Amino acid sequence: MLLTLLAALSLTQQPSERFDAETRIKDAVAVIRPVAYRSPQVDWDVLTEDMRHRAEGARDDVDMLPAWAAMAHGLGDGHSFVQPTPEAIAAWRERYGDRPLLPDVPPRPRPGSPFMKRAEIEAHTLAVGSDHDAELITVPSVSGFNEKAIAYASRLFGAVANAGPRTCGYVLDLRGNTGGNVWPMLVGLSGLLGDGPQGRSQDADGFVEDYATLKEGSAVVLAEQGRGLTMMTIANWRPIPSLAAAPVALLLDDATASSGEGVAVAFAGRTLTRSFGARTYGVASSNEGYTLADGTNVVVTTAMMMDRNGRTYPEGIEPDQVIDGEGEDPVAAARTWLALQPACK
Numbered sequence: 001m002l003l004t005l006l007a008a009l010s011l012t013q014q015p016s017e018r019f020d021a022e023t024r025i026k027d028a029v030a031v032i033r034p035v036a037y038r039s040p041q042v043d044w045d046v047l048t049e050d051m052r053h054r055a056e057g058a059r060d061d062v063d064m065l066p067a068w069a070a071m072a073h074g075l076g077d078g079h080s081f082v083q084p085t086p087e088a089i090a091a092w093r094e095r096y097g098d099r100p101l102l103p104d105v106p107p108r109p110r111p112g113s114p115f116m117k118r119a120e121i122e123a124h125t126l127a128v129g130s131d132h133d134a135e136l137i138t139v140p141s142v143s144g145f146n147e148k149a150i151a152y153a154s155r156l157f158g159a160v161a162n163a164g165p166r167t168c169g170y171v172l173d174l175r176g177n178t179g180g181n182v183w184p185m186l187v188g189l190s191g192l193l194g195d196g197p198q199g200r201s202q203d204a205d206g207f208v209e210d211y212a213t214l215k216e217g218s219a220v221v222l223a224e225q226g227r228g229l230t231m232m233t234i235a236n237w238r239p240i241p242s243l244a245a246a247p248v249a250l251l252l253d254d255a256t257a258s259s260g261e262g263v264a265v266a267f268a269g270r271t272l273t274r275s276f277g278a279r280t281y282g283v284a285s286s287n288e289g290y291t292l293a294d295g296t297n298v299v300v301t302t303a304m305m306m307d308r309n310g311r312t313y314p315e316g317i318e319p320d321q322v323i324d325g326e327g328e329d330p331v332a333a334a335r336t337w338l339a340l341q342p343a344c345k
């Protein structure tokens with residue numbers, strides 16, 4: 001309790017100071033407005049007025065948190081959000097308890113997917129006809145660039161590369177993959193994707209950029225900031241040229257989101273690739289964090305993910321074959337499709 005109280009006091013202005021909420025709002029808008037992907041569609045006068053309303057009577061930075069949350073929500077992309085400092089969160093709770101920052105804004109409905117708690121890469125063999133198999137690989141969420149993320153990428157690559165000799169194709173199960181860091185996923189699946197640029201996006205000005213390239217088990221930055229930086233490398237990578245031509249089925253659902261959608265976008269337009277299931281969550285976009293003067297990190301959607309054919313997916317990714325009704329099985333549909341491919345006949 002003492003630490004919480006001290007945190008709250010540290011964020012409170014001295015009584016002799018007059019807190020200037022208006023200047024803070026103007027400064028925040030000046031930071032976020034030029035970079036937000038949907039900025040041209042935002043009525044900034046209306047949004048700024050809403051921020052002023054939510055900051056009315058603000059005594060200190062703690063009372064500004066609803067204004068920052070309103071700004072992120074008002075961008076209208078469904079993917080921007082605020083990350084207050086731990087001290088600010090503690091001070092808010094000390095002052096307002098469990099009151100949400102935006103009590104009048106209902107949260108976006110949660111996906112209905114039953115697969116969101118999957119955390120481990122799993123591989124299972126599916127019989128495809130009498131002479132061939134397909135490898136069904138679960139691709140769950142993963143975050144960070146730490147040892148755990150590198151181990152994830154290594155396991156995923158191994159699941160693909162070490163499939164049995166009867167394997168003629170792959171089923172990548174992205175259902176329930178809510179995102180995190182796309183690069184361990186792409187490095188792990190690099191055998192199927194092939195080396196080359198990935199992470200393509202388009203910003204509000206139409207500028208298209210490939211963020212990084214896959215190269216021999218590594219992800220290397222191509223973007224101007226950080227160019228040449230190796231984000232991660234897996235030690236068990238080996239060249240398997242035949243994988244780049246293997247048929248791939250993707251399984252999608254309403255919880256495939258953010259970086260999970262990024263994997264689907266990376267495969268979109270690939271030869272001998274087809275997706276099955278339900279429309280994805282709809283945040284196939286690139287985010288960047290911008291720190292305000294009080295330490296609050298506003299994570300803003302700055303660009304839309306773009307596939308190899310130049311298509312973006314602001315409303316989510318519609319599968320090639322929609323299967324979202326009772327009694328229908330995306331795995332069975334994927335296996336049926338694979339059985340028709342030349343490699344599996």
